[in-house]
């Protein structure tokens with residue numbers, strides 16, 4: 001595939017979570033459904049109903065759509081809106097984690113299992129107990145533990161869980177209060193439940209103070225991803241309203257994490273969402289924009305590009321439409 005071009009064009013795809021299993025790249029995206037409705041601040045335009053898994057033999061190869069891997073008709077607890085998923089492998093089984101609204105219109109995170117990275121996946125009867133909000137991303141750590149990071153503001157409903165339990169109409173968070181999230185929790189050995197009650201990650205600024213809710217260039221909004229580089233934990237995420245992918249680093253999977261900089265400047269379209277994966281010693285950023293649809297927010301397409309580190313471990317900022325940075 002060519003870098004910075006849509007990986008597939010026959011369906012709309014977004015929110016790519018990329019992984020390498022058995023030397024092949026697998027991408028777990030959302031599957032956008034085109035419609036003529038309007039956008040709203042709750043993400044009502046994102047009406048996805050199923051997942052397709054994409055794969056590539058290597059970064060130069062064609063990207064293959066492996067067909068429907070899971071549909072909401074087969075998940076009894078889901079009411080609507082299957083949003084950004086992630087997948088991990090443990091002991092030969094593949095676990096697909098996905099957020100969706102239940103029949104009361106509250107987001108939770110479900111899990112579905114397969115013997116194959118491309119599915120089909122079989123969902124559990126209920127969502128993961130204690131899960132809430134959207135955008136699960138799971139880090140398999142080197143010591144055999146698995147940590148899930150998740151949460152999103154606004155339509156992702158994270159504000160409703162600020163107190164630790166559900167509040168349908170929470171008080172507004174003031175600009176000078178510490179920003180929220182994301183949440184994290186260690187997964188149990190069965191990969192279908194949490195070992196602990198989810199807690200919120202702390203993201204600090206350069207003075208060691210929590211990043212404030214009003215600091216929209218740096219505060220967490222949605223779409224977390226966690227990867228390790230040279231033993232350091234890199235938490236990256238979307239800033240939502242300011243449309244950046246930024247990152248913060250920490251010594252442990254729990255944090256605290258210190259804000260370090262921008263990974264991706266704004267793309268065409270309101271949302272920005274990414275993942276980071278290593279393949280044969282090179283690092284890649286998977287992301288989306290709205291190139292094929294010419295900027296319609298809910299008709300997105302996934303892409304990838306190389307990601308480079310500086311010798312001090314900082315990440316070089318990617319300007320998505322810069323000709324100079326194209327491989």
Ligand code: FUB
Nearest residue numbers: 046083084222223271273
């Ligand atoms: O795809 C629906 C939502 O849009 C995702 O959950 C967010 O991260 C944003 O990309």
